[in-house]
Amino acid sequence: MRPESTNGTGGGGLAVPMAWLCAEYVADELLRAGALVEPGSLEYRAGRRTLALTVYLGDGTGDTPGGAEDRLEEWLTRTAHGHPWKEWVRERLDGAPEPGGEDPDADLTLARETWRLLESTHLLATDLGALSAGGPADGVMVDESDRTWLPSWQVGLPLGHLALRLY
Template sequence: MLHRGQESTDGSGGGELAVPMAWMYAEYIADELLRTGDLMPPTSFEFRAGRDALALTIFLSDSDRELSGIRVVTQLETWLSLTAYDQPWQDWVSERLADLSALSAESGHPDPDLELAEAAWRWLEETELLAPDLDAVPGGAAAAGEDERPKVWTPAWQLGLPLGHLAIHLF
């Protein structure tokens, strides 16, 4: 979102429009990783869940907001570890967003990057997608066709996170 009266991207202020460059760059990297992996159609909700989960991981792990093409390559291992199955990713996201929100409140200036990150997190938490039930009876899914597998409503982040993790692996 663009807001009047906030600092510009160079921090000079003066009533210029604030552009959420850090969020947009994180979202761009996430989009490219998922498109390269070719795991889902880019128009699907699953793709959006993967992109938003990856963008949050990228944005929140870059505490200096200094993402660059060179740093992206060095960050892949960090992103892999943050998105791994056994990690409390959702707790990490909530804590990092709360920390950034507190910093933004202290500064007295709304942060357009943070606003977009929080909106993505709300969508990932509040949206449920119909997905195969991975906890169904073992062997039952092998006998059933793709459309016959049991399905359950799953929070979007729970689908997006493994997609993002796999996309990083495939990169």
């Protein structure tokens, strides 16, 4: 994917990652609209990064007629509890061409760096892994005082999903 702009230079200049910047903007707007956590908090950043990766790596179904609803439905499906989001992200990033050479893909570079941050940054949070796919209706209760260190994407994923539901 070639960038739409090269920072005002006639070519060969700094690549502007327009697709990634748009994905971050959409993620930021969704989280702000949901008002679930304080902007700037670690949880907010985890949610924004998780949603931005979901938006950027999505199938692009929003480019078809009725696309906005299709795209939102795709994001909801990808972020739903029980969906193998981590594997989906790895598969999409591993299948993408390696950046490098004379024309590095700035979008993909930022997506890969975001994934690295989501995996390496851990947050102290309630472990929602005890929930079954059916949730509390199955009689499974989560002890919110029982906290553990989780990769930040595990905190950002349910936050992003809830923000999408509230949209």
